[in-house]
Amino acid sequence: MPWVLQKSDFFDSRFERFKKKHREEATAVLDNLDTYFKALENGSNPININAGFIHHEPEGIKAIDQKGGKGKLMQTRLYIYPDSAAMILYVISIGTKVDQKGDIRECQDYIRPLKRKG
Amino acid sequence: MAKQFSSVLDMIKDSTEDKDEVKSLADLINSKQISKTLFALRCRANMSQDDVAKKMNCSQGKVSKIENTRDTDLTVHDLVQYCSAVNMRLEIGFSDTRMTMADQVKYHYFRLRILLDKMREMARGDETIEKGVADFTKEAFMNISFGLLDCVQKASKTKLPVPPLHVSTPVTMEDINRHSEHETNMAAA
Numbered sequence: 634m635p636w637v638l639q640k641s642d643f644f645d646s647r648f649e650r651f652k653k654k655h656r657e658e659a660t661a662v663l664d665n666l667d668t669y670f671k672a673l674e675n676g677s678n679p680i681n682i683n684a685g686f687i688h689h690e691p692e693g694i695k696a697i698d699q700k701g702g703k704g705k706l707m708q709t710r711l712y713i714y715p716d717s718a719a720m721i722l723y724v725i726s727i728g729t730k731v732d733q734k735g736d737i738r739e740c741q742d743y744i745r746p747l748k749r750k751g
Numbered sequence: 752m753a754k755q756f757s758s759v760l761d762m763i764k765d766s767t768e769d770k771d772e773v774k775s776l777a778d779l780i781n782s783k784q785i786s787k788t789l790f791a792l793r794c795r796a797n798m799s800q801d802d803v804a805k806k807m808n809c810s811q812g813k814v815s816k817i818e819n820t821r822d823t824d825l826t827v828h829d830l831v832q833y834c835s836a837v838n839m840r841l842e843i844g845f846s847d848t849r850m851t852m853a854d855q856v857k858y859h860y861f862r863l864r865i866l867l868d869k870m871r872e873m874a875r876g877d878e879t880i881e882k883g884v885a886d887f888t889k890e891a892f893m894n895i896s897f898g899l900l901d902c903v904q905k906a907s908k909t910k911l912p913v914p915p916l917h918v919s920t921p922v923t924m925e926d927i928n929r930h931s932e933h934e935t936n937m938a939a940a
Contacts, residue, residue: 635757637755637756637757638755638756638757638758638759638761638762639753639754639755639756640753640754640762640765640766642753644766645766648766648767649766649767652767652772656772659772660772660775660776660779663759663763663776664776664779664780664783666759667758667759667760667780667787668783668787668790668818670758670759671787671788671790671791672790672791672794672795674791675788675791675792675794675795675920675921676795676925677791677794677795678794678797681794681795681797682794683794683799683800684790684800684815684818685815700819701819721755724762
């Protein structure tokens with residue numbers, strides 16, 4: 634069974650709002666998400682996926698940043714949660730580093746019911 | 752049930768109607784097919800950038816740079832060294848752009864025969880190995896036949912465009928063993 638991506642029900646609205654102000658950052662962070670997802674597709678265990686653009690947050694949440702993008706970019710965080718059992722990579726939210734505390738709390742609220750189901 | 756996507760690009764196409772945005776992301780992703788594969792190989796080998804750097808005899812920063820470099824800027828030297836560090840061998844293939852998928856199937860058939868002949872030649876003179884090769888050839892015949900039979904049943908006329916660069920999925924011993932097990936189970940079923 635291959636890995637798949639699944640967006641949270643609020644991801645699109647967060648993404649729309651974010652890219653209006655930070656288009657380059659959005660592209661850079663999505664490129665890094667693609668790199669992460671390809672590592673999963675190639676059989677890597679999420680625990681072993683490590684690079685400068687990946688930050689390990691509480692409860693298995695990962696934050697992907699904009700590193701590697703062109704120019705001086707705003708510190709960005711794209712929040713994801715890899716569910717190895719179901720082989721689903723949840724793409725939860727996106728925001729700047731400034732908003733990370735609130736964003737992580739929101740991500741935790743999103744994944745808790747998923748963990749209970751699993 | 753929530754929508755699921757098989758790639759980041761498909762997911763973003765669903766999130767935005769801005770074609771320029773999708774195109775610039777697609778261009779960026781497609782320009783780094785090799786470096787993304789290298790990253791995946793390292794993670795799959797459960798190695799850190801530092802581990803790879805030590806084996807390549809370079810800095811961790813250099814490894815990080817290779818993993819984020821556009822394919823056109825990578826050197827064969829870096830690729831060979833990186834692959835070697837993660838216990839992989841770099842294979843470079845050249846194929847005629849006029850080659851159809853059917854031609855590729857024929858090509859692999861001939862390669863298969865050459866490899867089996869070579870294996871038989873190498874085993875000549877050693878009864879145990881000769882028997883092992885004979886058993887393996889029979890097993891391969893069964894698995895390939897079942898696989899081909901399945902393909903015959905699913906045969907379609909789809910013609911896909913041929914991209915100028917193709918980065919194949921890395922092949923490891925684990926993959927071969929997994930496929931082999933799967934084929935055996937299919938044959939048994």
